[in-house]
Amino acid sequence: MSETEQTQKRSAGRKATISREDIIEAALRLVGPHRSISSLSLREITREAGIAPNSFYRHFKSTEELAVCVIELAGSTLRKVIGQARFRAQELNKGIVRMSIETFIEQLTSDGHYLPILLREGVVGSDRFKLAVRQQLNFFEQELTEDLIAIAQRTSSTPARPELIAKAITRLVFAMGTDALDHPKEDHNEMIDELVMMIKMLITGAHAIARNQPVN
Amino acid sequence: MSETEQTQKRSAGRKATISREDIIEAALRLVGPHRSISSLSLREITREAGIAPNSFYRHFKSTEELAVCVIELAGSTLRKVIGQARFRAQELNKGIVRMSIETFIEQLTSDGHYLPILLREGVVGSDRFKLAVRQQLNFFEQELTEDLIAIAQRTSSTPARPELIAKAITRLVFAMGTDALDHPKEDHNEMIDELVMMIKMLITGAHAIARNQPVN
DNA sequence: AGTATTATTAGACAAGTGTATACGAAAGAC
DNA sequence: GTCTTTCGTATACACTTGTCTAATAATACT
Numbered sequence: 216m217s218e219t220e221q222t223q224k225r226s227a228g229r230k231a232t233i234s235r236e237d238i239i240e241a242a243l244r245l246v247g248p249h250r251s252i253s254s255l256s257l258r259e260i261t262r263e264a265g266i267a268p269n270s271f272y273r274h275f276k277s278t279e280e281l282a283v284c285v286i287e288l289a290g291s292t293l294r295k296v297i298g299q300a301r302f303r304a305q306e307l308n309k310g311i312v313r314m315s316i317e318t319f320i321e322q323l324t325s326d327g328h329y330l331p332i333l334l335r336e337g338v339v340g341s342d343r344f345k346l347a348v349r350q351q352l353n354f355f356e357q358e359l360t361e362d363l364i365a366i367a368q369r370t371s372s373t374p375a376r377p378e379l380i381a382k383a384i385t386r387l388v389f390a391m392g393t394d395a396l397d398h399p400k401e402d403h404n405e406m407i408d409e410l411v412m413m414i415k416m417l418i419t420g421a422h423a424i425a426r427n428q429p430v431n
Numbered sequence: 432m433s434e435t436e437q438t439q440k441r442s443a444g445r446k447a448t449i450s451r452e453d454i455i456e457a458a459l460r461l462v463g464p465h466r467s468i469s470s471l472s473l474r475e476i477t478r479e480a481g482i483a484p485n486s487f488y489r490h491f492k493s494t495e496e497l498a499v500c501v502i503e504l505a506g507s508t509l510r511k512v513i514g515q516a517r518f519r520a521q522e523l524n525k526g527i528v529r530m531s532i533e534t535f536i537e538q539l540t541s542d543g544h545y546l547p548i549l550l551r552e553g554v555v556g557s558d559r560f561k562l563a564v565r566q567q568l569n570f571f572e573q574e575l576t577e578d579l580i581a582i583a584q585r586t587s588s589t590p591a592r593p594e595l596i597a598k599a600i601t602r603l604v605f606a607m608g609t610d611a612l613d614h615p616k617e618d619h620n621e622m623i624d625e626l627v628m629m630i631k632m633l634i635t636g637a638h639a640i641a642r643n644q645p646v647n
Numbered sequence: 648a649g650t651a652t653t654a655t656t657a658g659a660c661a662a663g664t665g666t667a668t669a670c671g672a673a674a675g676a677c
Numbered sequence: 678g679t680c681t682t683t684c685g686t687a688t689a690c691a692c693t694t695g696t697c698t699a700a701t702a703a704t705a706c707t
Contacts, residue, residue: 390603
């Protein structure tokens with residue numbers, strides 16, 4: 216009996232080794248439709264990770280640092296996914312816009328909840344948070360701008376204010392994504408259609424305007 | 432001495448009467464760029480209002496109820512302001528779009544912070560929160576749809592999917608508004624220009640598409 | 648006037664929070 | 678092997694939180 220107690224105490228009293236990733240995963244497990252990272256308490260996270268509260272500090276200076284870390288992870292993961300979608304779109308000869316949007320919305324319900332995190336954390340929390348999220352948004356915007364320019368050149372038309380369109384599209388997609396978050400998955404297809412239509416409106420509108428006012 | 436003590440105790444020990452409005456105002460004073468209503472604690476609010484924690488319950492069942500109340504107040508106030516802007520636009524013969532957007536962005540920095548509240552609370556918090564915010568967004572969308580139809584009829588062209596445009600515009604405006612929140616006021620004019628341009632793209636794009644595919 | 652009702656308070660409770668200090672186990676250096 | 682350093686833990690502290698109970702001030706009623 217004392218033996219079991221001892222072995223138990225040994226295994227329970229000390230974790231072999233804790234990695235930053237373990238803590239991040241624990242945090243990811245906790246965020247949900249009603250919990251933003253900013254609202255997670257240090258103790259909650261360590262409890263979920265199965266470690267002592269103080270151990271947290273060995274890996275992160277504060278919960279804020281962890282949050283920024285998670286945001287960056289979410290952003291880079293998502294960009295990777297979308298990048299693959301663009302690639303697949305070329306292979307399948309499917310519309311780049313539609314393919315990207317579909318992939319994006321898919322990410323709403325995929326594991327890791329990276330997209331919801333990005334959608335949420337940009338609005339609340341400290342300046343560091345918002346900055347981190349805005350940075351990720353900017354990355355999206357930038358890549359999209361390049362895409363638009365490339366497409367325009369391929370169709371041998373002058374790109375009509377690609378940065379502005381990219382900005383609008385990014386905002387639209389993220390806003391509609393936030394919307395979709397609170398809708399059942401059955402509605403997603405319809406929302407995708409709407410979103411694709413909106414984007415087409417934007418692009419054709421930009422072209423129409425550019426044609427009427429060549430240099431403004 | 433005992434007299435002063437007594438009078439002090441009388442005035443300090445008991446507030447004459449507390450109104451729901453007092454509590455709402457206190458809450459409004461506390462929300463800022465880094466604090467959402469959802470993150471306010473009951474005690475914080477009562478402290479700010481200068482009342483005892485328990486007194487809160489006489490007026491609101493929970494902080495959630497207060498929050499929903501504030502959201503609705505923010506929404507109706509804003510719709511009123513935008514409505515006036517539309518009216519003024521007709522008088523001044525200024526573009527309705529531009530006028531509305533200008534008014535909207537102005538509200539970002541106006542007292543009460545109604546717009547920031549609406550922008551923030553839709554993303555975090557309980558379902559009741561989100562529902563309340565979504566409802567306000569829907570009101571905006573609805574009014575905008577009617578406007579679009581009216582404008583289209585005035586220019587005697589068939590309205591091209593007004594609900595969809597209204598949805599897109601609403602999302603765009605709110606998203607860009609959130610953006611503007613974290614930018615200094617000097618940048619707002621430029622952002623207004625961008626936003627107006629985006630909206631024009633949307634509308635002309637919608638018309639162009641409708642013209643090419645009359646009935647789809 | 649005096650009484651009844653209602654609104655506000657004070658005080659206390661258990662639970663949860665972030666963090667400081669001090670201690671013990673694991674692993675690396677020699 | 679021992680020594681040192683690193684890493685995880687335990688305990689403790691002061692603080693905040695939401696809510697319960699009971700007491701008391703203000704108001705309304707007659």
